[in-house]
Amino acid sequence: MSATFVREQLVAPMEQPRSNVGTPAWLQQKLFGSVLNTVVTIISAVIFAALVWPAIRFMLIDAVWDGSSRVDCLAETVGRPVGACWPFIAAKFAQFMYGFYPAEEVWRINLTYAIGIVLLAPLLIPPVPYKVLNAILFFGVFPVVAFYLLIGGVFGLPHVETRVWGGLLVTLVITFAGIIGALPIGIVLALGRRSSLLLVRWFCVIFIEFWRGVPLITVLFFATYMLPFFLPEAWKLDPLARVLIGVILFAGAYMAEVVRGGLQAIPRGQYEAARALGLGYWKMMAFVVLPQALKLVIPGMVNSFIALFKDTTLVLIVAIFDLLGQLRASFADPNWATPVTLLTGFAFAGMIYFAISFAISRYALYVERRLSTGVAH
Amino acid sequence: MKRIVGVLGIALAIGLSGQADAQTLKTVRDRGALICGVSQGLPGFSNPDDKGTWTGLDVDFCRAIAAAIFNDPTKVKFTPLSSKDRFEPLKSSEVDLLSRNTTWTSSRDALFNFAGVIYFDGQGFMVRKALKVNSALELNGASICTQTGTTTELNLGDYFRSNNMKYEVIAFGSADETIKAYESGRCDAFTTDMSQLYSERLKLSNANDHVILPEVISKEPLGPLVRQGDDQWFDVVKWTLFAMLNAEELGVSSKTLDDALKSKQPEIRRMLGVDGTYGEQLGLTRDWVVRIVRHVGNYGEVFERNVGASSKLGISRGINRLWTKGGIQYAPPIR
Numbered sequence: 017m018s019a020t021f022v023r024e025q026l027v028a029p030m031e032q033p034r035s036n037v038g039t040p041a042w043l044q045q046k047l048f049g050s051v052l053n054t055v056v057t058i059i060s061a062v063i064f065a066a067l068v069w070p071a072i073r074f075m076l077i078d079a080v081w082d083g084s085s086r087v088d089c090l091a092e093t094v095g096r097p098v099g100a101c102w103p104f105i106a107a108k109f110a111q112f113m114y115g116f117y118p119a120e121e122v123w124r125i126n127l128t129y130a131i132g133i134v135l136l137a138p139l140l141i142p143p144v145p146y147k148v149l150n151a152i153l154f155f156g157v158f159p160v161v162a163f164y165l166l167i168g169g170v171f172g173l174p175h176v177e178t179r180v181w182g183g184l185l186v187t188l189v190i191t192f193a194g195i196i197g198a199l200p201i202g203i204v205l206a207l208g209r210r211s212s213l214l215l216v217r218w219f220c221v222i223f224i225e226f227w228r229g230v231p232l233i234t235v236l237f238f239a240t241y242m243l244p245f246f247l248p249e250a251w252k253l254d255p256l257a258r259v260l261i262g263v264i265l266f267a268g269a270y271m272a273e274v275v276r277g278g279l280q281a282i283p284r285g286q287y288e289a290a291r292a293l294g295l296g297y298w299k300m301m302a303f304v305v306l307p308q309a310l311k312l313v314i315p316g317m318v319n320s321f322i323a324l325f326k327d328t329t330l331v332l333i334v335a336i337f338d339l340l341g342q343l344r345a346s347f348a349d350p351n352w353a354t355p356v357t358l359l360t361g362f363a364f365a366g367m368i369y370f371a372i373s374f375a376i377s378r379y380a381l382y383v384e385r386r387l388s389t390g391v392a393h
Numbered sequence: 394m395k396r397i398v399g400v401l402g403i404a405l406a407i408g409l410s411g412q413a414d415a416q417t418l419k420t421v422r423d424r425g426a427l428i429c430g431v432s433q434g435l436p437g438f439s440n441p442d443d444k445g446t447w448t449g450l451d452v453d454f455c456r457a458i459a460a461a462i463f464n465d466p467t468k469v470k471f472t473p474l475s476s477k478d479r480f481e482p483l484k485s486s487e488v489d490l491l492s493r494n495t496t497w498t499s500s501r502d503a504l505f506n507f508a509g510v511i512y513f514d515g516q517g518f519m520v521r522k523a524l525k526v527n528s529a530l531e532l533n534g535a536s537i538c539t540q541t542g543t544t545t546e547l548n549l550g551d552y553f554r555s556n557n558m559k560y561e562v563i564a565f566g567s568a569d570e571t572i573k574a575y576e577s578g579r580c581d582a583f584t585t586d587m588s589q590l591y592s593e594r595l596k597l598s599n600a601n602d603h604v605i606l607p608e609v610i611s612k613e614p615l616g617p618l619v620r621q622g623d624d625q626w627f628d629v630v631k632w633t634l635f636a637m638l639n640a641e642e643l644g645v646s647s648k649t650l651d652d653a654l655k656s657k658q659p660e661i662r663r664m665l666g667v668d669g670t671y672g673e674q675l676g677l678t679r680d681w682v683v684r685i686v687r688h689v690g691n692y693g694e695v696f697e698r699n700v701g702a703s704s705k706l707g708i709s710r711g712i713n714r715l716w717t718k719g720g721i722q723y724a725p726p727i728r
Binding site for chain 2: 086091107108110111115116119177179237240241242244245255332333334335337341344345346347348349350351353354355356357358
């Protein structure tokens with residue numbers, strides 16, 4: 017009996033082959049797995065280095081950090097090649113952020129941002145409760161509060177004309193208003209375009225095709241300089257308001273087509289099942305079709321929003337200075353006219369645009385993954 | 394659809410431009426502020442400084458009008474306009490006047506009223522020293538960077554055609570892009586108004602490698618303009634400029650103003666409203682010139698401060714000197 021060999025302990029697991037674990041293995045497999053891979057890796061590395069190294073040199077190593085005028089950013093004064101002229105950004109920073117908003121009233125903008133963040137953050141973090149209340153506060157109450165806080169003229173706040181708004185403030189106001197306004201308009205138009213009522217359908221088709229057929233720059237120009245000819249004096253709208261309406265209608269038309277794409281992707285069975293349960297048109301749309309359709313088109317919507325965010329720069333042609341407009345105006349200051357001013361300014365604006373766009377797109381990706389758990393379409 | 398709307402808009406714009414608001418001065422008074430169309434950024438003429446205040450020659454002219462009307466140079470709102478889209482806002486009464494380095498030409502005067510010349514400019518060329526070109530006449534076959542939507546492009550064509558030279562235009566939307574394109578070697582020469590050549594040269598990394606050629610190929614009288622059909626407002630704008638020139642001619646500056654008010658010279662007494670009611674005839678107040686000079690200064694002061702020797706641009710007065718000093722700046726008398 018004792019001769020029978022029965023193993024009483026498990027053999028200790030052997031280590032993975034060295035060629036399979038750790039960074040070297042990863043590098044070997046992913047980057048240098050085949051001849052083609054190796055070639056592509058090397059070429060990419062060369063391109064990367066050729067682009068990134070000069071950027072780092074320009075923005076950090078050769079950059080000038082202190083100074084009070086153009087003289088401090090000239091190669092003659094510094095005695096070496098000069099990279100970014102950061103004192104220029106520092107001197108103009110308030111203008112880039114707030115435009116010509118009176119300095120003693122800037123706290124109102126900051127307060128608006130703070131309220132916005134306090135309301136938005138819990139809305140974006142899924143586990144936080146009271147989503148409905150939160151959404152009402154953010155999408156319904158916040159725009160009103162922000163409006164009065166920024167414009168003033170109530171509760172003893174001095175009135176600040178939209179003419180002096182500028183910089184990132186205008187960029188964010190237009191984007192935010194565009195997103196909040198475009199989504200409901202887009203949904204209504206998309207539903208209307210698929211409606212069986214001929215008149216409704218035709219109206220929506222014409223509306224969408226008109227706004228998609230006209231370039232945004234034309235819309236803005238028309239709204240700002242042509243409407244005053246048609247409208248009586250008393251109807252004169254604030255220039256920024258005119259631009260906002262133009263942007264909302266424009267973005268709404270695009271949003272409509274995005275949403276329609278989602279509606280078309282929902283199988284017929286879903287509609288029929290909803291009907292069979294006795295749901296009317298609106299309930300069917302609100303509880304069965306739209307939740308699925310909107311989830312499907314999140315990438316498309318985010319795409320539109322990011323495009324809208326960057327399209328706001330077009331308002332420069334109607335004499336409203338967004339971030340980029342403010343930047344261009346400050347290039348004209350002879351006090352800061354240097355060879356690197358232009359590059360510094362654009363590098364700075366690029367970083368801001370990138371940071372915001374990237375944040376939006378990463379968050380959207382996160383939402384998309386969360387919503388599609390266990391669902392395969 | 395777009396075309397129909399566009400045609401409609403243009404037709405209406407043309408149809409309605411004649412009936413512009415004929416009481417601009419009253420509108421400005423009721424509003425409590427002047428709305429002035431300026432450049433979106435032109436060094437020395439209109440640009441925001443570090444504090445976000447608009448400064449420059451064109452800007453100071455707007456402030457002078459505000460000073461004359463309200464005795465307060467800060468009662469101006471600036472609407473920054475691009476060179477392409479500068480006229481529509483004036484037409485549609487979005488601005489009260491355009492003080493935006495605009496060249497006075499017959500076709501523009503047919504649609505608007507130019508109030509005078511605040512700066513006599515002319516178009517010139519900048520080239521690299523290495524090109525070894527000493528005259529614009531040696532630029533045959535050159536590629537030339539310029540800005541779209543300005544008279545610059547047209548002058549360029551005229552000059553090269555009349556001298557039987559070939560050229561290639563590379564046009565850009567803004568001054569910044571144009572100068573960068575020139576610097577990066579996209580073209581052999583850079584052309585724009587002389588005043589701007591000096592300011593753009595500040596943006597080049599070895600400014601000494603570039604020369605400004607001596608030829609001035611065009612007349613660019615830059616001046617403020619207003620809508621047609623409002624003679625009173627036209628006079629106010631015109632005489633604000635004349636007042637600044639007359640003040641310099643008579644030696645009245647913001648520093649010598651208090652002494653000048655006690656002067657016995659009849660011309661000075663008339664100008665400053667000590668004698669006569671010349672300001673009231675224009676729809677302003679008796680002390681209108683005092684207000685302008687006290688708050689903004691005379692023409693010479695404004696020139697020096699913004700584009701002249703005491704500014705970063707350091708442009709010499711040249712033909713913008715008064716007629717008494719060998720220039721061509723001349724204003725009719727106040728009497």
